[in-house]
Amino acid sequence: xxxxxxxxxxxxxxxxxxxxxxxxxxxxxxxxxxxxxxxxxxxxxxxxxxxxxxxxxxxxxxxxxxxxxxxxxxxxxxxxxxxxxxxxxxxxxxxxxxxxxxxxxxxxxxxxxxxxxxxxxxxxxxxxxxxxxxxxxxxxxxxxxxxxxxxxxxxxxxxxxxxxxxxxxxxxxxxxxxxxxxxxxxxxx
Numbered sequence: 001x002x003x004x005x006x007x008x009x010x011x012x013x014x015x016x017x018x019x020x021x022x023x024x025x026x027x028x029x030x031x032x033x034x035x036x037x038x039x040x041x042x043x044x045x046x047x048x049x050x051x052x053x054x055x056x057x058x059x060x061x062x063x064x065x066x067x068x069x070x071x072x073x074x075x076x077x078x079x080x081x082x083x084x085x086x087x088x089x090x091x092x093x094x095x096x097x098x099x100x101x102x103x104x105x106x107x108x109x110x111x112x113x114x115x116x117x118x119x120x121x122x123x124x125x126x127x128x129x130x131x132x133x134x135x136x137x138x139x140x141x142x143x144x145x146x147x148x149x150x151x152x153x154x155x156x157x158x159x160x161x162x163x164x165x166x167x168x169x170x171x172x173x174x175x176x177x178x179x180x181x182x183x184x185x186x187x188x189x
Contacts, residue, residue: 016052019052020051020052023050023051023052023055024049024051076160076161076162079160079161079162080160080161083159083160092159093156093159093160096155096159097152097155097156097159100155101148101151101152101155103148104134104146104147104148104151104152105148105151107126107127107130108123108127109122109123109124109126109127109130110123111123111126132175133147133174134146134147134148135147135174136149137174137175138173138174138175139174141169141173143174154166
């Protein structure tokens with residue numbers, strides 16, 4: 001009666017085992033360190049050994065920044081695609097935005113008087129102006145997004161792409177008294 005090792009599958013497995021044993025012996029030969037006493041001692045981390053499972057595993061010894069720069073566009077695209085196409089990623093983005101921004105990051109003025117107490121009248125006035133400015137028509141050039149919605153959009157973009165670019169416009173718009181500094185006046189023109 002023929003043995004399992006005589007079948008084509010058994011012969012293929014024997015060849016695999018021989019190749020694995022040969023690669024192990026080659027790895028052991030390469031990792032031999034000659035000590036001062038003349039003894040050969042094989043030393044290597046098991047994760048660094050080569051086998052049929054790790055033979056095609058390519059690694060890079062470059063810095064994290066250099067690896068990131070070379071693959072940033074692809075990573076950003078994949079991240080955005082995941083958020084767009086996979087409900088788990090989309091929900092993770094919503095959870096992060098809700099936990100970081102919530103209903104919006106507010107402002108509480110804490111101007112002190114010369115006697116080390118809060119100047120309530122001044123603080124209330126600052127907070128009222130902040131509330132007026134945070135309305136959509138005063139803080140967004142298109143007049144569509146209130147400040148808390150801008151914060152949520154920025155945090156969602158940071159989650160998806162890892163960064164966000166915000167451009168400050170230096171011209172007054174809307175009804176608010178708090179407006180961007182007009183450059184022509186700031187430069188003395």
